[in-house]
Amino acid sequence: MMRWSRACWLATAAVSCFVSNLVAQADEPRVTVGGQTYTPRSIVERNMGSEADQTTPFTPHRVIGNIYYVGTRTLSSFLIVTPAGHMLLNTTYERNVEGIRSSAESLGFRFGDVKLVLGNHAHGDHMEGDARLQELTGAQVVVMADDRAALEGIRPGGKLHPVDRTVRDGERVELGGTVLTAHLTAGHTPGCTAWTTTVQEGGRDYDVVFFCSLRAPARLTPETTAQLERSFALVRRLPCDVPLGDHPAQYRMEEKYGRLIGGNALAFVEPAGCMTEVEIQEAMFRALPPAR
Numbered sequence: 521m522m523r524w525s526r527a528c529w530l531a532t533a534a535v536s537c538f539v540s541n542l543v544a545q546a547d548e549p550r551v552t553v554g555g556q557t558y559t560p561r562s563i564v565e566r567n568m569g570s571e572a573d574q575t576t577p578f579t580p581h582r583v584i585g586n587i588y589y590v591g592t593r594t595l596s597s598f599l600i601v602t603p604a605g606h607m608l609l610n611t612t613y614e615r616n617v618e619g620i621r622s623s624a625e626s627l628g629f630r631f632g633d634v635k636l637v638l639g640n641h642a643h644g645d646h647m648e649g650d651a652r653l654q655e656l657t658g659a660q661v662v663v664m665a666d667d668r669a670a671l672e673g674i675r676p677g678g679k680l681h682p683v684d685r686t687v688r689d690g691e692r693v694e695l696g697g698t699v700l701t702a703h704l705t706a707g708h709t710p711g712c713t714a715w716t717t718t719v720q721e722g723g724r725d726y727d728v729v730f731f732c733s734l735r736a737p738a739r740l741t742p743e744t745t746a747q748l749e750r751s752f753a754l755v756r757r758l759p760c761d762v763p764l765g766d767h768p769a770q771y772r773m774e775e776k777y778g779r780l781i782g783g784n785a786l787a788f789v790e791p792a793g794c795m796t797e798v799e800i801q802e803a804m805f806r807a808l809p810p811a812r
Contacts (some may be wrong), residue, residue: 552667574592576592577623578592588624593768596612599624602696606635609638611648612646636660644676646766665711667710714754731770734763734801752801752805756795
């Protein structure tokens with residue numbers, strides 16, 4: 521059974537470390553959900569795509585309400601706009617921060633108005649750019665306390681990873697009348713965080729969930745098994761009309777974006793699809809060898 525190196529758990533700034541550890545058992549186990557078969561390799565390839573996919577900005581767009589997409593083809597970044605400034609969820613790689621700024625500005629927003637930086641989990645492909653974004657905007661970085669140690673190991677160019685505030689499960693972050701609630705969904709990392717909020721569109725409210733990855737590590741331990749059991753149960757209880765994720769493929773962004781530009785303002789509203797990625801990851805988790 522594959523063992524993950526300490527460097528990969530703590531640094532995680534380079535996805536190559538993550539992928540190379542996965543290759544040894546990448547085609548097992550296999551699970552089928554909704555008529556589609558998945559393996560660890562296929563999920564990573566779906567999520568990450570090519571190097572160009574990870575660094576090329578996707579067309580910035582409004583998702584719903586005050587939520588905008590400003591990430592790349594395969595790494596999600598969301599700008600949450602408020603009258604008191606903006607929140608940025610997931611800076612991705614440091615080299616992507618300039619692209620995030622360009623995307624935000626192309627939508628008509630001033631990048632310097634970003635006041636809070638949040639993240640889903642302490643991996644470099646999601647939070648490596650926090651220090652650079654803070655340099656550009658002066659924004660405060662808010663992280664789940666359980667991921668602080670791992671984040672401190674992400675130091676692009678030797679920069680210290682900023683942490684201005686830590687939150688715990690159930691805590692709320694508020695800016696300009698918009699409230700995001702942090703839900704600890706540990707397993708992928710100790711502090712993996714699903715964020716929830718409510719937005720208005722067309723005169724009604726919609727519950728939005730920014731899911732954190734629920735992909736299990738290749739080697740389950742009793743601790744990670746217990747964490748994931750709790751996390752799967754928790755996310756199934758979250759009110760959800762709009763499922764989003766830290767990788768666009770997790771919520772079929774490109775397909776829904778096509779509907780959006782086709783005139784469907786509610787293209788990302790999909791209550792029936794809120795549990796699709798959860799079901800894929802739980803099936804893979806159940807298929808892994810038991811913890812020991």
